[in-house]
Each structure stands twice: as structure tokens, then as C-alpha cells.
Amino acid sequence: MQLTETLSQYRAPPEIESGRRRVPVIVVGAGPVGLCAAIDLGLQNVQTLVLDADDSLSEGSRAICFAKRTLEILDRLGCGERAVSKGVVWNTGKVFLQDRMLYQFDLLPESGHKRPAFINLQQHYLEQFLVERLHTLPRGELRFRNRVTAVAQHPDRVEVTVETPDGRYVIECDYLVACDGARSPMRQALGLESKGQVFRDRFLIADVKMRAGFPTERWFWFDPPFHRNQSVLLHRQADDIWRIDFQLGWDANPEEERKPERVMPRIQAMLGPDAKFTLEWVSVYTFQCRRMDRFRHGRVLFAGDAAHQVSPFGARGANSGIQDTDNLAWKLKLIVDGRAPDTLLDSYDAERRPAADENILHSTRSTDFITPKSGISRAFRDATLQLAEHHAFARSLVNSGRLSTPSTYSTSPLNTPDGDAFGARMRPGAPAIDAPLDSRDGASWLIDQIGGRFDLLYFTGTQAVSETMRNTFESLRRLPVPVETLIISAQGVRADIGRFFEDVDGLFAERYDARSGTAYLLRPDQHVCARWRRFDAASIRKAQARALAAETETEVAK
Amino acid sequence: MTIRLDPNIEAPDDFYQALIDTHRDLDEAQSQLVNAKLILLLANHIGDMQVLREALRLAREDGVQLLRSQEI
Numbered sequence: 001m002q003l004t005e006t007l008s009q010y011r012a013p014p015e016i017e018s019g020r021r022r023v024p025v026i027v028v029g030a031g032p033v034g035l036c037a038a039i040d041l042g043l044q045n046v047q048t049l050v051l052d053a054d055d056s057l058s059e060g061s062r063a064i065c066f067a068k069r070t071l072e073i074l075d076r077l078g079c080g081e082r083a084v085s086k087g088v089v090w091n092t093g094k095v096f097l098q099d100r101m102l103y104q105f106d107l108l109p110e111s112g113h114k115r116p117a118f119i120n121l122q123q124h125y126l127e128q129f130l131v132e133r134l135h136t137l138p139r140g141e142l143r144f145r146n147r148v149t150a151v152a153q154h155p156d157r158v159e160v161t162v163e164t165p166d167g168r169y170v171i172e173c174d175y176l177v178a179c180d181g182a183r184s185p186m187r188q189a190l191g192l193e194s195k196g197q198v199f200r201d202r203f204l205i206a207d208v209k210m211r212a213g214f215p216t217e218r219w220f221w222f223d224p225p226f227h228r229n230q231s232v233l234l235h236r237q238a239d240d241i242w243r244i245d246f247q248l249g250w251d252a253n254p255e256e257e258r259k260p261e262r263v264m265p266r267i268q269a270m271l272g273p274d275a276k277f278t279l280e281w282v283s284v285y286t287f288q289c290r291r292m293d294r295f296r297h298g299r300v301l302f303a304g305d306a307a308h309q310v311s312p313f314g315a316r317g318a319n320s321g322i323q324d325t326d327n328l329a330w331k332l333k334l335i336v337d338g339r340a341p342d343t344l345l346d347s348y349d350a351e352r353r354p355a356a357d358e359n360i361l362h363s364t365r366s367t368d369f370i371t372p373k374s375g376i377s378r379a380f381r382d383a384t385l386q387l388a389e390h391h392a393f394a395r396s397l398v399n400s401g402r403l404s405t406p407s408t409y410s411t412s413p414l415n416t417p418d419g420d421a422f423g424a425r426m427r428p429g430a431p432a433i434d435a436p437l438d439s440r441d442g443a444s445w446l447i448d449q450i451g452g453r454f455d456l457l458y459f460t461g462t463q464a465v466s467e468t469m470r471n472t473f474e475s476l477r478r479l480p481v482p483v484e485t486l487i488i489s490a491q492g493v494r495a496d497i498g499r500f501f502e503d504v505d506g507l508f509a510e511r512y513d514a515r516s517g518t519a520y521l522l523r524p525d526q527h528v529c530a531r532w533r534r535f536d537a538a539s540i541r542k543a544q545a546r547a548l549a550a551e552t553e554t555e556v557a558k
Numbered sequence: 559m560t561i562r563l564d565p566n567i568e569a570p571d572d573f574y575q576a577l578i579d580t581h582r583d584l585d586e587a588q589s590q591l592v593n594a595k596l597i598l599l600l601a602n603h604i605g606d607m608q609v610l611r612e613a614l615r616l617a618r619e620d621g622v623q624l625l626r627s628q629e630i
């Protein structure tokens with residue numbers, strides 16, 4: 001897939017003539033992760049340079065499923081609408097055993113969310129939208145055909161050596177974000193490793209163009225008649241393209257399996273003799289789960305596949321990589337601006353490493369279910385599937401991929417532990433859950449009102465907001481790192497001023513266990529860092545200082 | 559809850575016979591499947607993860623000891 005000429009155009013980097021220069025942040029790699037990092041930083045006015053060895057978008061069969069949380073992040077970055085309108089929305093999954101359907105499931109059984117559980121969209125489309133978005137930001141620069149060949153860390157800077165068609169140049173930055181993919185030359189350059197396990201199985205991944213009567217659902221077969229003893233996954237993408245995964249087993253010969261004369265009959269047998277289709281792309285993959293020991297190495301931060309890798313069952317690769325950048329960008333911004341100490345970056349590692357472990361755990365369990373490693377493991381798998389046809393309990397054990405959900409940073413040092421009792425699923429470290437709101441300016445979503453700064457969600461219930469309260473909100477807005485308040489009133493109480501919203505369906509109160517006076521402090525990535533039944537400005541300043549890894553509040557102010 | 563290890567089945571011989579009868583005329587693979595289903599059904603009925611973990615541990619511990627003593 002090619003970008004328009006203006007976007008992919010290569011220009012000789014000025015540094016080759018003018019000598020070295022320093023930028024606050026360099027991002028290595030313009031995959032989905034690097035691009036999101038750069039847009040997020042660019043939006044926050046941090047000058048960011050993205051270097052990519054290549055000059056084309058992602059090739060072949062890669063990510064297709066993008067999860068709700070990713071769409072919410074893309075909304076904040078200004079690309080959500082494009083992704084959702086190009087992608088296909090799906091919520092239903094079906095599981096088949098041999099020739100019959102065992103059951104179906106709904107991924108987002110609850111209404112009152114702006115975004116669906118998932119969309120399917122080819123990775124190259126997402127990358128295209130991200131490149132185009134980055135291009136609109138004055139603070140973001142993307143250079144294709146700029147291959148980073150060396151990195152040197154110094155106490156106060158990182159030195160990056162770049163090869164281009166016009167020769168080599170050296171450029172410096174305060175921080176380097178390595179988003180250079182699973183093989184990560186940056187990781188190798190620093191002598192670091194990503195460790196884990198390779199699954200002894202092979203998968204044929206085909207993207208097929210057809211007009212078919214299949215619904216927009218995820219279909220997963222165990223041991224179907226058209227592919228005995230193995231599993232198959234069928235999934236729809238944009239432009240009438242369908243993704244088909246055939247499990248092949250470890251002994252399959254990847255070269256042979258890729259040949260059209262082998263692939264076509266397989267797909268024909270699956271789709272039926274009358275189906276007309278053309279092959280867009282075929283590849284054979286083995287998958288692995290692994291991660292680096294640490295995601296922060298001094299001034300170099302690893303994100304996305306460079307830092308951690310999972311099997312695609314669960315669609316956790318790009319989704320979790322984009323969440324890495326969601327976590328990292330606001331921290332870098334505040335550090336570059338001198339508003340937070342450099343140690344705030346340690347929390348990137350402290351929060352995203354457990355998140356990677358969670359993804360690896362889910363992905364490993366799915367792979368173990370799909371590819372049982374022993375006779376007994378196979379017997380339990382088959383027993384589970386047979387029971388699932390008739391009994392609900394067994395359906396919860398079937399694991400054809402636990403689809404990506406965001407991590408809650410429950411052990412994060414940035415959280416202020418609860419001092420008051422709360423009953424809802426929300427808790428410190430959790431990403432904000434969406435809810436429909438209404439205001440003077442019309443209907444909206446909570447998720448669209450927050451992020452990119454510290455937000456205080458203040459639930460006033462049916463009470464009027466006092467003058468003292470308003471003064472407190474005003475003082476929070478004037479903090480060195482401002483906190484914006486969003487006032488939410490109970491269902492039925494009309495919101496009549498700016499930043500005043502009505503909990504139209506009562507879902508905010510329910511999802512946040514909110515009563516009159518309840519307040520939630522959210523970080524710029526929309527994760528909860530503290531909450532109270534009753535609060536004062538001092539406790540908010542303290543919680544914010546903690547979320548900025550500052551020893552004291554004055555450290556934030558300096 | 560902790561796992562019950564005192565006798566809890568009213569008619570132990572009846573249960574034991576029913577268990578063996580369930581496997582009548584099955585080959586090894588079929589029996590293995592039946593056992594697997596049985597474990598899953600009972601585990602779900604118990605539900606309590608602490609009890610399940612204890613049962614898993616006891617089952618394996620005794621099994622490993624038995625194998626060791628047979629080796630000697």
C-alpha cells in the first residue's frame with residue numbers, strides 16, 4: 001500500500017549539510033505505535049521527529065482488530081472517526097465444532113458507550129490515517145528512508161546516527177522512543193533482549209477478496225470438516241476483504257503451504273464450491289510471546305512490538321502498543337516542559353510491564369487452548385468444546401482468544417489508594433469508562449470530554465454547585481499542571497452552564513458509583529489516579545503530585 | 559472453604575460402581591474424554607477456587623509419590 005506522493009516524499013535531511021541539531025523527542029519506527037506516539041506528543045506541542053527505514057505502509061496480513069480502548073485513544077488523537085467509518089463494526093463471535101455451531105457471544109453486551117467493542121480495519125489503513133494526521137501537526141515531522149543505524153546514550157542526551165539515500169547524519173534528542181518493531185534494531189544496538197517462548201505451531205494467514213453472504217462476525221472453528229483436526233478463523237475487514245487463519249501444525253512446510261495451488265483448494269473447500277474469491281495476500285506465521293526485562297533504559301523507552309510481542313489470538317499486539325504510547329506521551333511532555341521529574345518515566349515501565357504480562361498471559365492461554373501441547377491437554381480441550389454445546393459453564397472455558405481489553409494499573413505508584421469506600425468496577429489505575437452525557441450544547445460522551453490534561457470529574461448529584469466549590473475549581477485550573485473540572489449532575493437535573501453535564505441515563509452514577517460530592521481525578525491518559533467521596537483542593541494537589549512522581553507539591557510548582 | 563476429606567458420599571460402593579460403569583466398553587481415548595468432562599462438570603459445581611486448588615494439589619502429590627514408590 002502506497003501513501004500519496006507528498007506524504008511519502010523523501011527529502012535530503014538538512015542536517016547532512018548543516019550539522020547536528022537537537023530535538024526533544026525522536027521516535028524510531030513509523031508503525032502504528034510510533035505514529036501514535038508522535039501524534040500524541042505533537043498535539044501537546046512537543047517537537048517530535050519520526051524516523052523510519054522504509055517508505056511504505058505495513059505490507060501483507062497484519063493487524064485487523066482494533067479494540068474499543070484503542071478507538072478511544074484514536075479519538076483523542078483525532079483519527080477515531082476515520083478509523084471507525086472505514087472499518088467494519090462487529091460485536092458478535094461464533095464458535096463452531098466440526099459441522100455445528102456451539103454458541104455465540106456478544107463482546108459489548110452493554111449500551112451507553114460511544115465506541116463499539118471492536119472494529120476490523122486493515123493495519124495499512126490505520127497507518128495511512130495516522131500518517132495523514134501527523135502531517136497536519138506543526139510539531140510532528142516524519143522522515144521516511146531514514147534508517148537509524150546507531151544510538152549512543154549520554155547522561156544528558158541520546159545521539160542517533162541515521163543513514164539516508166543522501167548519506168549519514170547524527171542528530172540528538174532528550175528522549176528516544178523505540179517503536180521499531182519485533183526485531184528492534186534499537187534493542188540490539190543497546191545489547192538488550194526480548195525473552196519468551198515460540199509456539200510450536202504454524203498458521204496460514206490469507207486475505208481474500210469476495211462478496212460473500214457471511215455476516216460481520218468473528219467465526220472460529222475447531223476441527224471443521226474442511227480442515228480436519230485444526231482450527232480456522234474467519235473475519236471480515238473493510239473493502240470486502242476477509243481474513244482467514246488456518247492452523248497448520250508444526251510439521252507443515254511454510255514454503256509449500258504458501259503456494260496458490262495449495263491455498264486455493266483449502267479456501268474453496270471452506271467457502272463452498274460456488275464461492276468466487278481472489279487472493280490478496282498469503283503468508284505462513286509462527287507466533288511467539290516475549291518481552292524485554294525493562295521498557296525504560298535511561299533516555300530510551302521501548303514501546304509496541306519492540307518491547308513485547310504476543311500471538312494474534314486476542315488482538316493484543318497493536319492494541320497494547322498504542323496503549324503504551326497513551327501511557328508514555330503525557331509523561332514525556334511534562335518532563336520535557338520541566339513540570340515533572342525524570343523519575344516519572346519509571347512509572348511507564350512500572351505500569352506497562354504488568355500490562356504486557358497480562359497480554360502475554362492471555363495470549364499464551366489462548367494459544368495453549370488452540371494448540372494443546374499434550375494428549376491430556378487435548379482431551380480437556382475436546383471435553384470443554386463438547387460440553388459447551390449444551391452447558392453455559394463450559395462456554396466460559398472455551399478460549400479462542402480473549403479479546404483485548406485495557407489494563408488497570410492497580411499496583412501503580414502513581415495511584416492514591418482509596419480512602420473512602422466505593423462499590424463500582426472503577427478503581428485507581430483503571431481507564432475511565434464511557435457514559436452518555438447531555439449538556440447545554442447537546443448530547444455527548446464522557447470519553448470525548450476528558451484527556452490530554454488532568455481532569456476532575458465532580459458529581460454534584462441534585463445539589464447546586466456552591467460558590468466555594470466554584471472557587472476551588474478555579475484554583476485547580478490555575479495549578480502549574482492545570483486540573484480542569486467537569487461537573488456532572490444527576491439524571492433529570494438540567495445542566496445550564498459550560499463544562500456542566502447531565503448524567504442523562506444515570507450510567508455515570510452507576511459505573512462510577514457516584515453520589516453527591518464524589519470526585520475522580522483522571523490523568524491525561526484518562527486513567528483514574530485518585531477518588532473521593534468528599535474532597536478539598538489540598539487532597540487533589542497531593543494526588544496530582546503523586547501522579548507526577550513528584551516528592552512534594554512544590555516540586556510540581558517549581 | 560477447605561476441601562472435605564472425611565467421608566461425604568452416602569453409599570460409597572454405589573458411587574464407585576457407578577463411576578466404573580460409566581467407563582464400560584470405552585477405549586482409553588474415550589475414557590479419557592469422559593474423565594475430562596467429569597472433572598470439568600464437578601469443578602464447575604464446586605466453583606470455589608481454593609477447594610479446586612487443594613484438590614489439584616492433593617491429586618498430583620499422591621500421584622507423584624505413587625510413581626516414585628513404584629520406581630524403587
Ligand SMILES: Cc1cc2nc3c(=O)[nH]c(=O)nc-3n(C[C@H](O)[C@H](O)[C@H](O)COP(=O)(O)OP(=O)(O)OC[C@H]3O[C@@H](n4cnc5c(N)ncnc54)[C@H](O)[C@@H]3O)c2cc1C
Binds near residue numbers: 065066182318319
Ligand atoms: C497475522 C497477524 C495478525 C495480527 N492481528 C492483530 C490484530 O488483529 N490486532 C492487533 O492489535 N495486533 C495484531 N497484530 C500485531 C500487530 O501487527 C503489531 O503488534 C504491530 O504492527 C506493532 O506495531 P509497531 O509499531 O510496534 O511495530 P511495526 O508495525 O513492526 O513497525 C516498526 C517500524 O519500525 C521501522 N524500523 C525498523 N527498524 C528501523 C530502523 N533501524 N530505523 C528506522 N525505522 C526502523 C520499520 O520500518 C517499521 O515501519 C497482528 C500481527 C500479525 C502478524
